[in-house]
Amino acid sequence: MSGDAAASAVAPNARDARFRGARGRLTLRIVLLAILSAFGLGLAGLMVWLGLDRWSDYRLYSHQLRVEETRFALRDSLLAAEQAALDLAVLAYGGEPERDPADDLARAAASLEATLGSLAAADLPGGADIAVAVAEKMARLGTIRVELASTPARDDRELAERAADLRALALDLRSLRMRILRAVGVPDVAMGVVHLFRNYALQVHDTIHANAAAYLSILTGLRTPSAAELTLLSRETTRSRFAAPTFIDLVDADPIMAGTTASDLVDFIESEYIPAEEAILQGIRAGAVSPDTVAGWIAAVRQVDELTRRMLAATDEAARRHLGERLAAEWRALVASLLVSGGVLVAYLLCAALIVRRVVGPLGEMRRTMLRLAEGDLRPVGVLRTPLADLLAMNDALRVFRINAVRRERLQQERLELHARIAAAAREMRADLEAAALVQLSQLPPPGHLGGFRFDTYFRASRLLGGDTFDFFRLSDGRVALFQVDVAGHGAAASLVSVAAHIALRRALDALGPEEGPAQAMEDVNRGWREDLPYFTALAAVLDGRTGEGSLVQAGHPYPVLLGSGAPPARLGEGGVPVGVVPEPGWRDIPFTLRAGERLLVFSDGIYDVQDDTGSIFGEDRFMDLVGRLSALPSEDLIAGIEAALRNWSAADEMFDDISLVVVERV
Amino acid sequence: MDQPNHPGEIERLMRLAESGLDVSSRIPELDDLCRDARDHFGTRIAAVTMLTRDLQILKARAGTEIEAVPRHLAFCNVTILSEKVMVVADTLEDPRFRDHPMVTGEPFVRFYAGAPLVYSPDLVLGAFCLTDGKPRTFSLGDRAELTAYAEAAVSILVESLDRPAAVGGRAP
Numbered sequence: 001m002s003g004d005a006a007a008s009a010v011a012p013n014a015r016d017a018r019f020r021g022a023r024g025r026l027t028l029r030i031v032l033l034a035i036l037s038a039f040g041l042g043l044a045g046l047m048v049w050l051g052l053d054r055w056s057d058y059r060l061y062s063h064q065l066r067v068e069e070t071r072f073a074l075r076d077s078l079l080a081a082e083q084a085a086l087d088l089a090v091l092a093y094g095g096e097p098e099r100d101p102a103d104d105l106a107r108a109a110a111s112l113e114a115t116l117g118s119l120a121a122a123d124l125p126g127g128a129d130i131a132v133a134v135a136e137k138m139a140r141l142g143t144i145r146v147e148l149a150s151t152p153a154r155d156d157r158e159l160a161e162r163a164a165d166l167r168a169l170a171l172d173l174r175s176l177r178m179r180i181l182r183a184v185g186v187p188d189v190a191m192g193v194v195h196l197f198r199n200y201a202l203q204v205h206d207t208i209h210a211n212a213a214a215y216l217s218i219l220t221g222l223r224t225p226s227a228a229e230l231t232l233l234s235r236e237t238t239r240s241r242f243a244a245p246t247f248i249d250l251v252d253a254d255p256i257m258a259g260t261t262a263s264d265l266v267d268f269i270e271s272e273y274i275p276a277e278e279a280i281l282q283g284i285r286a287g288a289v290s291p292d293t294v295a296g297w298i299a300a301v302r303q304v305d306e307l308t309r310r311m312l313a314a315t316d317e318a319a320r321r322h323l324g325e326r327l328a329a330e331w332r333a334l335v336a337s338l339l340v341s342g343g344v345l346v347a348y349l350l351c352a353a354l355i356v357r358r359v360v361g362p363l364g365e366m367r368r369t370m371l372r373l374a375e376g377d378l379r380p381v382g383v384l385r386t387p388l389a390d391l392l393a394m395n396d397a398l399r400v401f402r403i404n405a406v407r408r409e410r411l412q413q414e415r416l417e418l419h420a421r422i423a424a425a426a427r428e429m430r431a432d433l434e435a436a437a438l439v440q441l442s443q444l445p446p447p448g449h450l451g452g453f454r455f456d457t458y459f460r461a462s463r464l465l466g467g468d469t470f471d472f473f474r475l476s477d478g479r480v481a482l483f484q485v486d487v488a489g490h491g492a493a494a495s496l497v498s499v500a501a502h503i504a505l506r507r508a509l510d511a512l513g514p515e516e517g518p519a520q521a522m523e524d525v526n527r528g529w530r531e532d533l534p535y536f537t538a539l540a541a542v543l544d545g546r547t548g549e550g551s552l553v554q555a556g557h558p559y560p561v562l563l564g565s566g567a568p569p570a571r572l573g574e575g576g577v578p579v580g581v582v583p584e585p586g587w588r589d590i591p592f593t594l595r596a597g598e599r600l601l602v603f604s605d606g607i608y609d610v611q612d613d614t615g616s617i618f619g620e621d622r623f624m625d626l627v628g629r630l631s632a633l634p635s636e637d638l639i640a641g642i643e644a645a646l647r648n649w650s651a652a653d654e655m656f657d658d659i660s661l662v663v664v665e666r667v
Numbered sequence: 668m669d670q671p672n673h674p675g676e677i678e679r680l681m682r683l684a685e686s687g688l689d690v691s692s693r694i695p696e697l698d699d700l701c702r703d704a705r706d707h708f709g710t711r712i713a714a715v716t717m718l719t720r721d722l723q724i725l726k727a728r729a730g731t732e733i734e735a736v737p738r739h740l741a742f743c744n745v746t747i748l749s750e751k752v753m754v755v756a757d758t759l760e761d762p763r764f765r766d767h768p769m770v771t772g773e774p775f776v777r778f779y780a781g782a783p784l785v786y787s788p789d790l791v792l793g794a795f796c797l798t799d800g801k802p803r804t805f806s807l808g809d810r811a812e813l814t815a816y817a818e819a820a821v822s823i824l825v826e827s828l829d830r831p832a833a834v835g836g837r838a839p
Contacts, residue, residue, distance in 0.1 A: 380707070381808070392806075399808025403815045410818070 027367070029360050036352050043348055047341035054334040060187050061327040066122040067184050068323060071177055072316050073118055074134070075202070077111030078173035079312075080104045081141070082209045083305060085166035088148075089216040090298060092159035098302055105145050105166075112138045125183050133176055140169055160222055167213055174206065188326065193254040194319050197262060198312065200247050204269065205308045207236050208277075212301045215280055219294060225284070234281050237274060244270065256322045260314040265307040268300075276300040362386040362395075369398055378406050433464040433492060440495050443502055445471055449667065451480035452545025453594075456635040458643060458661040460606075466658035467494030467536070468604045469502045473510075475542070481509040481518070483540040484662060486557065486604040494534070494658075501536050501579070504528060509540060517589030518542050519553040526555075526579050535580035539573075539602050541664075543594065548666050550600075551589035555579050558608065558620070561601040561627055562592065569627045572600075594666040599635060601627065602664070606657035607642070613651035622649075635663040675789065679747075680720055682790040687828055690717045690724050696823045697727030704816045705729040708809065710778070710799040715820045716743045717784075717793040726793075727820070731774070740769060743794035746781035750791075752810040755779040757802035777802045780809070782817035786824070795820050 084104035087097035112134060119131050144165050151158045186195055211233050218225050225233075244266045251262040276297040283289030362384040369381050381402050384395040440461075447456045451474050459468065467487035475481050483505045487497040508521035518540035525538075537556035544550065552560065556578030559571040572592055577585045594600060610618040623642075630641040639661060646659070683690070697715050705713040712730035716723050723741035725734055738744070745763070746753040758764040758777050769776050781796035795817035805813075 380812075383808075396806045396808035399806075400811040403808075403811035406815055407818070 027364075029364050029367075032355065032360050032363075036355060040348055040352060044345065047345060050337050051334070051341055054330065054337045058327065058330040058334050061323055061330050063122065064184070064187060064191075065320070065323045065327060066118060067124065067180065068316075068319055070115055070118040070122045070124075071180055073111050073114040074173060074177050074180070075198075075312070077108045077115060078170045078177070079205070079305075079309065080108035080111060081166050081170040081173065082205070084108065085163040085170065086209060086212055086301065086305070088159045088163035088166065089213055089220075091153075092156040092163065092222075093216045093220045093294070094156075095294070095298060102145070102148065105141065105148070109138065109141055109145070112141065124180065126179075127183075130176065130179060130183070133179075137169060137173060137176070140165075140172075144169065156220055157222060160217055160220065163213060167209070170206075170209075174202065188323075190256060190322065191319065193250045194256055194315060194322075197247055197251055197257065198315060201262075201265060201308055201311060204265075205304065207239075208269075208273065208301060208304050211237055211277065212298075215277075215284070215297075218284055219280075219289060227285075230281060230285060234278070237277055241270060241274065256318050257315065258318075260318055261307065261311045262315075265304070265311045268303060268307055273300045273304055358386045359388060359391070362388075362391050366391065366395060366398065369395075373398065373402055373405065376405075378402055378409065430464070436492065436495065437461070437464045440465060440469065440499065443469060443471065443499065445473070450474060451478065451543070452548075452667060453480055453543060454635065454665040454667045455482075456639055456663040456665075458639045458659070460659045461495075462490050462606070462658050465492050465495035466490060466660075467498050468606065468658040468660040469498040470602070470660055470662050471502060471506055472662070472664075473506070475510065475512060477514045478545075480543045480545060481512075481540070482543065482602065482662065482664060483509065483518075483538060484557065484602050484604065484660060485536050485538045486606070486658070486660075487536040488534050490658060497534055497536065500533070501525070501538065505538065505540060509542070512542070517551040517553070519551075519587045519589045522553045522555055522579065522587050523585070526583075526585055529580040531580075533580060535578045537578045537605070541600070541602070543664070545666075548594045548596070548598075549591065550594060551591045553587045553589055555585065555587060556581075558603060558605050560603075561624070562594075563599040563601065563627065563631050564595070565597050569601075569624055569631060571624075594664070596666050599638075599663055599665040601661065603661040604658060606659035607646065607661065609657045610646050610650050610659075612649050618646065618649050635665055639663060679790060682787070683717075683719070683792065686786065686790065686792075688717075688786075688792065688824060689827075690719055690726060692726075694727060694823060694827055697820060698729065700816065700820055700823065701727045701729035704795070704797065704813075707812070708780075708797055710780075710797040710803075712774075712798045713796070714798075715784070715793065715795055716741065716781075718743060718747060723793070736769075740767070742767075742769075742776070742779045742798075743781050743796055746794040746796065747783050747791040750783055750785055752780060752782045752805075752813050753794075754805045754810070756804060759802075774798075775800055778805075780805050780813055782810075782813045784817050784821050784824070786821055792821070792824065 081104070083099070084101040087099060087101040087104060091097050091101070116131060116134050116138075119127055119134065124130060144162060147165075148162050151162060181195070186192055214225075214229075214233055217223055248263055248266050251257045251260065276293075277300070279293050280289060280297045283293055365382070365384060372379070373381075381395070381399045384391055386392060441459075444457065444459055445455070449455075450472060455472050457470070459466075459470075461468065467490055468485065470482070470484040472480060472482040485498055485501045485505065487494040487501060504525045505521065508524040509518065511524070512518075512521055522538065522540055529535075535556075537558075539552060539554050539557040539560060541550055541552035541560075552573065554560070554573035554576045556576055557573075559573045559575075562570045562572050564570070573590055576587050579585075592600075607623055608618055608620055612618075626642060626645050627638075630638050633641060642661065701713040701715060705711075710730075712728070714725045714729070714731065715727040717726050718724075718738060718741060721738050723736045723738055723743055725731070725736070742755070742764070755761050755764055756778065758767065758770040758779065764770055764776075764779070767776075776798045778799040778801060779796065781794035783794055784792040786792050795813065797813065
């Protein structure tokens with residue numbers, strides 16, 4: 001396959017591809033709707049994500065608040081247990097308890113009950129295990145309460161054991177509290193200082209109670225401490241002093257803790273409690289502790305309890321307030337986020353509706369209108385309802401295109417109607433011309449014998465109607481007249497003039513007297529010829545059949561040719577001006593004689609003017625040669641030979657000019 | 668308003684006289700065309716006007732009962748000077764028309780658009796015109812459609828010319 005063939009084999013495929021492209025299913029409308037949908041889904045997703053994020057924050061604080069309540073209750077129970085333990089130890093020592101330990105234990109049990117309740121609400125990770133542990137502690141507490149009820153009031157050892165049991169329970173409760181803290185962590189960093197200080201306060205409280213239990217056990221005489229143990233006990237208390245300033249600084253700077261009595265607790269431990277404990281320690285080391293010193297110290301421990309409780313209550317309140325505020329803030333943020341999302345979605349839906357109604361809809365309408373126009377449906381194009389200048393301009397252009405198409409169709413219709421009318425007019429005119437041609441031909445005499453002469457003729461008009469005409473007829477004096485006319489131009493106008501000239505010449509020749517020649521007739525015609533009519537060339541002759549003598553007049557017509565027997569063709573005449581050119585043409589009769597067998601050829605200049613395909617005319621010389629060569633032939637064959645020669649010469653099927661030829665032979 | 672100097676006005680009037688068109692008699696189809704145009708463009712008035720030596724004759728009209736206007740007051744005098752649609756979006760903004768009695772007084776024309784009725788290259792009969800009491804824009808599409816209305820009006824006029832000639836011209 002050659003390169004061209006390969007290209008032509010590929011081209012139709014490419015065309016098909018383009019065609020398929022033009023008829024593709026993807027429209028601007030679909031693309032816009034897809035983009036709008038994708039954007040809308042994305043926006044909705046973003047809004048949902050933001051809402052969920054807010055919801056999750058809200059849930060976090062709500063959860064945190066419930067976890068805090070669990071821890072508050074648990075802590076209250078451990079504080080109550082520690083107080084009960086202290087009261088029991090004081091009782092064992094022989095002092096006066098501040099409250100009935102049974103009340104403290106009832107409080108601790110109630111708090112544990114509350115812990116279980118809030119634990120169920122808090123939904124902690126590992127909450128079930130913690131609940132089991134709390135229930136176990138409740139059972140232990142129940143056991144201690146039962147044992148305590150059956151313990152004799154003055155059995156120091158029994159009381160101290162119950163106190164130790166309670167302290168162990170309190171320690172377990174503390175570790176449970178830490179488990180809860182570990183389980184949820186500290187999601188709000190702002191609560192960090194609160195947690196730290198609470199733990200510090202509980203640690204200090206625990207240390208003081210542990211020491212109190214140890215000192216009371218020694219003071220009660222239940223055991224005798226070593227010197228090393230005493231040093232260790234004193235260190236336990238004083239160790240907490242070093243951390244205190246740091247915590248106080250943090251607490252003072254913390255916005256949540258503002259207004260709590262944390263510094264009161266720290267200050268009291270530093271200024272009151274530690275000296276009181278040191279006095280007890282010195283007393284024990286010295287082996288003599290005054291009851292007042294013990295009473296002062298126990299009061300200090302109780303004061304620490306009181307301050308711790310007050311401080312924790314204030315901290316709890318601050319934490320609740322803080323978490324409540326955060327929860328409210330998160331709720332507001334969630335509502336705001338939902339409102340903003342709703343607003344954005346509504347705005348998006350409005351925009352989408354606007355785009356669909358004002359862009360997508362009009363686009364589709366324009367597409368339908370364009371296709372309609374392309375298919376030739378020229379119904380009016382509606383005006384689009386869209387605010388977009390581009391679409392309006394396109395719509396406007398479509399209206400112009402439609403009007404252009406309407407006008408084109410109307411012009412086409414008018415053109416076709418005009419063609420039909422022209423064709424009808426042309427048919428009518430041709431029929432008229434054919435009728436006229438028939439009239440013109442009917443003027444020409446048929447070949448034949450007249451007054452001792454034989455006339456042979458040839459006539460060919462270049463169009464339906466010609467400017468050539470001729471006639472021969474007998475005059476009243478027995479002579480025979482012959483004339484030929486060639487009006488300048490061709491067609492209807494020339495033919496009408498030739499008819500007028502024919503009539504005029506025939507009348508003028510008819511009117512000739514016996515002695516008058518054709519020049520007279522020609523003069524008469526020239527005189528009567530209207531100035532506004534075209535001129536014409538003519539040749540007229542009058543012949544006498546008895547003698548063979550004749551005369552002719554030449555008015556601008558080609559020279560007639562005399563064909564004598566055995567002699568070369570000879571030109572007759574002397575030119576002359578055409579008829580209708582000048583008032584006094586000065587024509588005269590030119591005599592000649594035709595002997596028997598001799599012929600006279602009269603013809604129009606159409607014979608000379610026949611052109612070949614190079615534009616060369618046939619011309620007079622070539623014609624004279626031709627006539628010389630054909631001179632031996634009879635007139636009919638002579639005419640046929642001339643016609644054949646002219647046809648050979650002529651480049652076109654039709655002649656350029658009218659041709660007429662009359663051959664007169666003396667018989 | 669001065670009548671614009673139409674270079675071929677005398678010849679135009681001669682051609683109009685030779686055309687055999689009856690300038691004043693009503694043709695129902697032309698009135699229908701005016702009503703259609705008025706509805707299509709949403710203007711107060713649509714009219715087919717023909718300009719004679721002294722008068723602008725409203726040969727067909729919709730939205731007005733005025734039959735003729737003195738020639739020197741005719742907006743269409745300007746329209747026939749060109750083969751294009753003439754638009755005056757707001758007559759008060761156009762120095763040629765802002766002091767025109769039909770702008771400052773009844774019928775308070777604020778908008779005008781006219782397409783010439785081109786009968787032959789040397790004969791513009793008048794105009795197919797729209798007027799309104801409010802200014803408005805007139806787009807390319809509007810112009811093309813108004814031209815089509817003018818051409819339709821000329822076709823109706825030409826048919827009206829052919830009709831009596833066809834009846835009287837043929838031997839029974």
